[in-house]
Amino acid sequence: MEKNQYELCVKVLKRLEKVGVLKDVILIGSWCIPFYKEYFAGIKYISAIKTRDVDFLIPNPHGIKVNVNIPELLKDLGFIIGYRGAKGYIKLEHPDLVVEFLSPEKGRGTDKPVPLPKLGVNAVALRFLSLLTDNVIKAKVEDFEVLLPHPANFALHKLIIFQRRFKEDKAIKDRNAAVEILRALINKGDTTLLRHVFNSMLPKWQKKVIAGLEETKEKELLSLLFAK
Amino acid sequence: MGVIKGVLKEELENSIRMKSGYERELSKLPKGSLVKKKVKGHEYYYILLREKGKVKFIYKGKVSDEEVKKYREVKEYRAKYRKLLSQVKKQIRFLRSTLRGKESI
Numbered sequence: 001m002e003k004n005q006y007e008l009c010v011k012v013l014k015r016l017e018k019v020g021v022l023k024d025v026i027l028i029g030s031w032c033i034p035f036y037k038e039y040f041a042g043i044k045y046i047s048a049i050k051t052r053d054v055d056f057l058i059p060n061p062h063g064i065k066v067n068v069n070i071p072e073l074l075k076d077l078g079f080i081i082g083y084r085g086a087k088g089y090i091k092l093e094h095p096d097l098v099v100e101f102l103s104p105e106k107g108r109g110t111d112k113p114v115p116l117p118k119l120g121v122n123a124v125a126l127r128f129l130s131l132l133t134d135n136v137i138k139a140k141v142e143d144f145e146v147l148l149p150h151p152a153n154f155a156l157h158k159l160i161i162f163q164r165r166f167k168e169d170k171a172i173k174d175r176n177a178a179v180e181i182l183r184a185l186i187n188k189g190d191t192t193l194l195r196h197v198f199n200s201m202l203p204k205w206q207k208k209v210i211a212g213l214e215e216t217k218e219k220e221l222l223s224l225l226f227a228k
Numbered sequence: 229m230g231v232i233k234g235v236l237k238e239e240l241e242n243s244i245r246m247k248s249g250y251e252r253e254l255s256k257l258p259k260g261s262l263v264k265k266k267v268k269g270h271e272y273y274y275i276l277l278r279e280k281g282k283v284k285f286i287y288k289g290k291v292s293d294e295e296v297k298k299y300r301e302v303k304e305y306r307a308k309y310r311k312l313l314s315q316v317k318k319q320i321r322f323l324r325s326t327l328r329g330k331e332s333i
Contacts, residue, residue, distance in 0.1 A: 051235055052242065078312045080249045093246050095315040169234025176231070 002050075005096045006034070009054055010141060011077060012099060016056075017144045019068045021119065025147065028102070028132055029055035032148045033177065035139040036184075039151060045184045052098045057149075058123055059133040061103045061114050069120035074099070089113050090121045104129040131157045131205070135197060152190065152197040155181035159212035160205060175216055182221055194225055233327065240323040243316050250313040257306055262291070262299035 009031060016022040027035065030050045037045070058064070071081050074092055082093040090113070092099040101123040103114050113122035132149035139146050149157070158178035165171035185194050198206060213222045260277030263285075273296075275286040 052239060076308075078308050080246075080253050080309075082245060082249050093242075093249055095243070095246060095312050095319060098242060167234060169231045172231045173235065 005050070005052070008077065008094065008096050012054065012074060012097070013141055013146055014144065015073055015077075016070075017146075019073060020066045021064075021068055021070070022144070022146060024060075024064050024066075025056040025058055025101075026132060026136055027054070027146050027148055028057045028129075028154075029053055030173075030177070031055070032154065033181075035141065035146060035148055036151055036154075036181075038139050039137060040184050040188060043184050043187050045180075052096065054097050054099050056099070056101050057129055057132055058101055058103045058116065059130075061116055061123060064116065064118050067118045070099075071120050087112055088122070089124055092121070100124065102126055102129060104133060128157055128160050128205070131160070131201065134200070150197070151181050151185055152194045155179075155185065155194075156197060156201070156209050159216075160208045163208065163212055163215065175212070178212070179216055179218055179221070182218075182225070186221075186224065191224065198225065236323055236327055240320065240327065243319045243323060247313065247316045247320065250309050250316060254306065254309050254313065257302050257309075258299075260286070261303050262288070262296060 013022060013027075016025065031054045034050070071079065071090075071092060077094065079092040079094045079099065082091045082098075083089065084091055090101075101116065101119070101121055103123040103125050105125040105127045109127065110125060114125050115122050131153055135150040135153045136147045137150050139148050148154075155178045158174045158181070162171045162174035162178065165174060182194070185191070198209060201209070210222070213225075260275040263274050263276045265272050265274055271290075273288040273291045275288055277284055277286070
C-alpha cells in the first residue's frame with residue numbers, strides 16, 4: 001500500500017502543479033516528512049508513521065488567483081468528496097489517501113470552514129499554522145517542486161500542538177515526530193537556525209514549546225537548544 | 229492505547245465512511261451501459277441493464293456522440309468505484325481483524 005500511496009501522492013501533487021495551485025499551498029502533516037529526505041540527505045533519519053491524510057496548508061485563502069475545481073481535477077484518480085462534521089468540512093477521499101485543506105486561524109477564530117470557492121473546496125482554520133508559513137523550503141519531486149515548512153518550524157509546531165491533542169495516541173505520534181526531526185536538525189548542524197526560529201516566535205508560543213520539550217523529558221534537547 | 233493502534237482505529241473509521249461514500253457515488257451513476265446493435269445495416273443504441281437478475285435491453289435509437297461519450301465515462305467510473313469500494317472493504321476487514329487482537333500493538 002505504501003508504494004501506491006506515494007505514487008498517488010505524487011500524482012496529486014503533479015496535477016496541482018500543472019494547474020498552478022501547488023505554488024499557493026504548503027504540504028504539511030505527516031506526508032511532508034518523506035519529502036524532507038532531500039534536506040536531511042546523509043543524516044540518520046527515520047520517516048515517522050504516515051496516515052492517509054495529505055494536508056495542504058493555504059497561507060492566504062483569499063490570494064488564490066487560479067480557478068480550478070479540485071474535486072473535478074482529482075475525480076478520475078478515484079477521489080470522492082466526503083463531508084465531515086455538522087459544518088461540512090470537505091475532504092477528498094481515496095482508499096489510499098485523504099486530501100484536506102487547512103488555513104491559519106485569524107483573530108478569535110471560528111469553527112466554520114473557510115470557503116475556497118475558486119478551488120471548489122473549503123479549509124479547516126487552525127491555530128498555530130502561521131508558524132508553518134513563516135519559513136518554507138522547496139523539495140524536488142520528479143520534475144517539479146513542492147513547498148514544505150522548514151523542518152525547524154515543523155518540529156516546533158508539533159511540540160506546541162501535541163499538548164493540545166485530545167487523543168493520547170495522536171499526541172504521542174506528534175511528540176515523537178517533533179523529537180525525531182529535532183534530533184535530525186541537530187545532527188545536521190542546524191542548532192543555530194533552530195534557535196533563531198525559536199527566538200523569532202511569540203513569547204507565548206515559546207513558552208508552549210518549552211513546556212512541550214519538558215513534557216517529552218528530552219532535557220538534553222532542551223538544554224542544547226534553548227540554553228541562555 | 230498504542231500509537232499504531234490509535235492510527236489504525238482512526239483509519240478504520242475513515243474506511244467505513246469512505247465505503248458509504250463510494251456506495252453513494254455508485255448509486256448516483258445512471259444504470260446500465262450503452263450498446264450498439266446493427267439491424268438491417270442500420271446502427272441503433274440500447275441501454276443494457278440487469279433487472280431482478282434478467283438482462284434487459286431498452287431501446288434508445290440514435291444517440292449523439294456526446295451521449296455515447298457520457299455513457300463511456302459512466303462505465304469507466306463505475307468500474308473504478310467498484311474496484312475502490314472492494315479495496316475499502318478489504319481495508320475494513322484487515323483493520324477490524326488487526327484491532328480485534330487483545331494484545332496492545
